[in-house]
Amino acid sequence: MKVYISIDMEGISSIVDWSQVDPRNKEYERFRRLMVGDLNAAIEGVLEAGAEEVVVADSHGRMSNLPPEEVHEAAVLIRGSPRPWLMMEGIDDGFDAALYVGYHSMKGTERGVLCHTISGRVVDAVYINGVEMGEFGLNAALAGWHGVPSIFISGDQAVVEEARRLVPNIRGAVVKWGVSRYAARCLHPAKARRLIREKASEALKALDEFKPFKVEEPVEVRMRFATSTMADVAALIPYAERVDGKTIRMVFDDYPTAFRGVRTAIAVAYPVEER
Ligand SMILES: [Zn+2]
CATH class of the missing domain: 3.30.1360.130 (Dipeptide transport protein)
Structure with a gap:
């Protein structure tokens, strides 16, 4: 089995502020290590469930946040930007499943930690065939177009709920509960990793019950x-x-x-x- 993982940063364990996801800030060093921690938990989970190949797309900001030497060696890492398919670079019909780690909810979500849609400064909302979509929906639809089902997401409670509205049986790991856009109740990172590993593994073991998320064309x-x-x-x-x-x-x-x-x-x- 070949698995695709798209990883963002705002939905990583314990992250609640822009300074923590911005390389110009000292805080960032610590939080990119938490990012790799959440990622490796997901990789261990899918390996446990029988994945043979794992491709990871580092998908936050300039898209080179993960310290490569700390990423689980089973994974091939896609890093850097610009790139045509952004957070889904490298997705194609050769994958069996897509997973989303460290995701955040769409702009304007109540209790959505660091919520925004692609560019908070530019975009207020994106509607696809009349349905408002955040980054999860926009990316899951691209995976779906390639015939790849979206089976797992980690982040705050708001993004897991957002994903479930489009993919009701998606397995979710809630690592924090938003209090406001910039505050959350957070699981300890070690506990968050255990939860991510468990749910990612469970998702891939249940692959048969998932269908690709597709949007109608035109x-x-x-x-x-x-x-x-x-x-x-x-x-x-x-x-x-x-x-x-x-x-x-x-x-x-x-x-x-x-x-x-x-x-x-x-x-x-x-x-x-x-x-
Ligand atoms: Zn991001």
Whole structure:
């Protein structure tokens, strides 16, 4: 069995603040070690359940957070950016399952620790065929397009609930309970790792009960930006329509192209200066 793991940082055990996920800050060194701890627990879990190959995509910020020598040696590590498929770089139909470690909920989630959708500064909301999706949904749909089921997620309670709305039987490891966007009740990291290992293993052993999460094609993308200026610029994308002050709409034949559309819209809106 070949397993894909996408790992973000905001949903890692005990992380509650941007400073802890920002390499410019001293705190970051400690928290990238907690990140590798949560990851290795998931890798041990899937190995225990019979995985033979594990590919890990380091998917936070500049996407080179994991100290390579500390990652379980069973895994091949994808690191660095830019890369076309972002948090899902390397996913293809050769994988049997996709797992998500250290994920966070979509922007605007109550008690969602460090919640945002791809870029907190730019994106207010992304709707795929009318359903608002966070990073889990957007990424799980890409795995699903390749026929790969999404079977496990770790992070705070909010992201596990968000994932269950799309994939009801996904196995979840809740490592913290949000009190606010920047506060949480946290499991001890050692306990969090045991839980991640257990649930990841359980998920892969139950692989038969999972189906790939797919969105219907053609795909309607609606994106609401943080400001109307950002929407002014994003609306210049060929065939994009302006829906209202902050929202654009685009329709794509297939999901990977829609995913690229979302990426492109963020890339063009990102440098916009408000004045
Ligand atoms: Zn992140």
